[in-house]
Amino acid sequence: GDSVTQMEGPVTLSEEAFLTINCTYTATGYPSLFWYVQYPGEGLQLLLKATKADDKGSNKGFEATYRKETTSFHLEKGSVQVSDSAVYFCALSSYNQGEKLIFGQGTELSVKP
């Protein structure tokens, strides 16, 4: 079945460092891809999305490009801030999965001043 794999965490960075969180997926057809962020004690918030190959989603300085050839949707940010400390989830949705949204296991990011 369809699945999402994220890099293991926790990831610890210094403020203003470059961030990459890897996400790869397995899916038949053409899924939509999402990144969600979860701050401590809160629900998940949609960070960005891409619905077709080569689309780039972006929001709040974060970017991710839908790469069908490598089945990847890596999250990047050029300069992280302490306020970016959170858990990040990659997810996919496809018609093959019906009504379900498939999530990766989450990657915890900690940014130190």
Next chain:
Amino acid sequence: SQTIHQWPATLVQPVGSPLSLECTVEGTSNPNLYWYRQAAGRGLQLLFYSVGIGQISSEVPQNLSASRPQDRQFILSSKKLLLSDSGFYLCAWRAQRNTEAFFGQGTRLTVV
């Protein structure tokens, strides 16, 4: 605009007691509704989803149940809680397939 409400925010319940968590969505019709559970330090586990009133799909057999008595209301219940039911419960909605989901703020359940 659409909003999702989930309550209570925190709950401490004794083992063997009943549970009722409620989720409501405003500003949309006929949403797909979801209940997820997140154990401490773990990922998301899909528990139930619903595509319409009275239609419930269960993903994980356990002592929890879900109901959808109205179009925009989704309830998670248990007759007798177990210690292993502790966790962070999240409700979510989607407009249709292949779109993003929107999450409530979650309920932190501690079974003691």
